Amino acid sequence: MRFWFTEEQEKFRQEVRDFLQAELQAGTFVTKSGGLAEGNNQAFSRKMAERGWIGMTWPKEYGGQGRTYVDKVILNEEIFKVQAPVAYHFLADRQIGPSIIHFGSEWQKEYFLPRFVKAEENLKFCLLFSEPNAGSDLVNVATSAIRDGDAYIIRGQKVWTSGGHQSDYGWLLARTCFDPQVPRHESCSQFILDLRLPGVTVRPILNMAGRHTFNEVFFDDVRVDARFRVGPENEAFKQIMAQMDYERSGIERVLQNYPIYRKLMEHVKQMDRKKTGAEFYSWVRDSMAQLEIEFQIGRLLVYYTAWTIDQGRKPSKEAALAKAYCNQYEQRLNDLATRILGPSSLLREGTSWAAFDGELAECYLWSPSYTLQGGSVEVLKNIVAQRGLNLPRK
């Protein structure tokens, strides 16, 4: 049992820090919460690629470094603390690459993996999973992929597609079996879909923070070559189930709002206790201590899950539990910050009176999405109960 890092790991962390500090000083990016949603910067991704920091846990034969998941969490912890712009490669690194490694064809591996680890152009991915009638109940997808010779014809609609407007490819879940006798979870396949193909339309959806990160994506008889299907037909859910656990509980889940956390801490340390009054300060202090405990626990959960993966175990329960916990922590963080900062946290960006230059108002507006994205807290608790504790489904 050792709750600290090896010398090598500390060295690696420092290396990442130094790189990020240099980039910050050079003005490559600014630290602002929500970097993952908006920081799409291929040039920056290339710099990370040059250092071997994309696909670092992948086997060497695929251009990876064969490093541990704990090392990857160390990298990402530093990245997200400063909200470096990693959106260009993040999805490819976190789940597209690993899915291709596990289920992809030789051609897919040869084509995509080396390009991913180099962060080459025109390779940003988005996820095409959710539909208007398939949210938490993902097996309900209606988008169809009908075989036509050596191709599939895709027809249907996706929604809540983060970064769809900036992406080159989508990782698509579509129905390939239409026999009502076959269970729904054995009727879907996964595809790599080039979003430049004729028949693909991406339309923006503004979220309640007034930002455009979501999209709707429509497919009007899009013809996709069969070599873009991933794995055998109708095995999508097997693949998703096998893969999700590895991607669910990255450290980003507890660090999406780290700048708020840091600024709040600074704010509280500099508070004029005479002005705020001893009673208010005593509440603030108690709440901040609780927040700190919750944050440190979230961080331990993420490292523990990564370590579980490194032990060769499948972290279904650990990952679901960690994500559900961390998402809820982030909501409490933003809520607490608005209460400590008071009504100035209602002000949006653009006035000097705004708490944390409007970042706090923005983060509070983003908060409801944390417990929804990537598996709602309810779905995650189902996983903990059914797969972790073996409670009956019926």
Next chain:
Amino acid sequence: MEFSLREETKMLKSNAEKFMKEKSPSSFVKNILKEEKGFSPALWKEMADLGWLGLIHGEAYGGSGGDFFDLFVLFEEMGKALLPSPFFCSAVFAGLLIQGAGDDRLRKEYLPGIVQGKRILTVGLRNEQGVYDHPDPELEARETGEGSYRIKGIRLLVPYAHVADQILVCAGLRKGTKSFGPTLFKTKNNGPGVRVVPLHTLTEEKQFAVTYTDFAAAPQDLIGSPGKGAEVIERIMPRLITLKCGEMVGGLSRVVDMTVDYVKQRVQFGKPLGALQVIQHTCADMTTFLDTARLIAYQAASLISAGLPCAKEVAMAKAWCSDVYKRSTQMAHQMHGGIGFTEEHDLHLYYKHAKAAELEFGDSWHHRQKVGEEMGL
């Protein structure tokens, strides 16, 4: 980051688990609580023979000079079974005080007996509100002649005082008009000037009020240096608190197991309760409490065992474990319904233990203040 246990620790843990399962089933625990002695001398001897009481005491005193972390996992296992015994008050609390007060004469005199389980010591460090008051003790010691003292005052919630060979106390020492501050003494549980009265507590464990009325203490009863008592106690406090956390994690894990088993078996509405989503989510929350409590408590224990700074981590552990253990026992009662509210069922043992453990060494609010301090707030 390395979350697996050393082989030796794993072995100790599984031996302890087996021992507790075989020898300390809940029926046995409930019987012991009803008995006058409040512990099983036979099991106490076995625990001593296994070397558990001497785990963290030096080889010179018959101990094994082992790793604190091993003692921690032992407490986790003991927390699962809740076997009542003077382990904590004697081998740990009193043992560490004697170890830490820097008096080799005392160590030689008492540690071997403690380690062999032949001598039981206890501590009387709580005031009439049940609060540890060593920084400014309400108990008084007056020097009446060269090296002779009179101790006066009341100590509450003194575990196993009725069988204790010695009761260690911390009293404010005065010589004439001069005040020396908190000072450790050892006292007897009988004779002139001391009265031991049993208390009926929520956990049913053997706890006593000890009243000193001009109890006469000799020079050799003074432990360590005058005025240094609080320091000695504070120095061992992180270890005591962390072991308490280990015990809580053990108790919490039993509560989760018990609840998950019950909702799998109990059929209502034509299906197991555990098939209902609201029940599943409660169980998922309880598991989250358990996993997080375990991580934060293990973190504190591993830092202590490596001799690294741990003030913040220990406070975080006690704050979190206190809250989530208690909360889980409340949720478990809700999941169990009426059966969990009976004497016959085991759940009440944990419900009671969670409350007592929460209030021992300060609750979550108390420890959040410490976390705040460590954060520079």
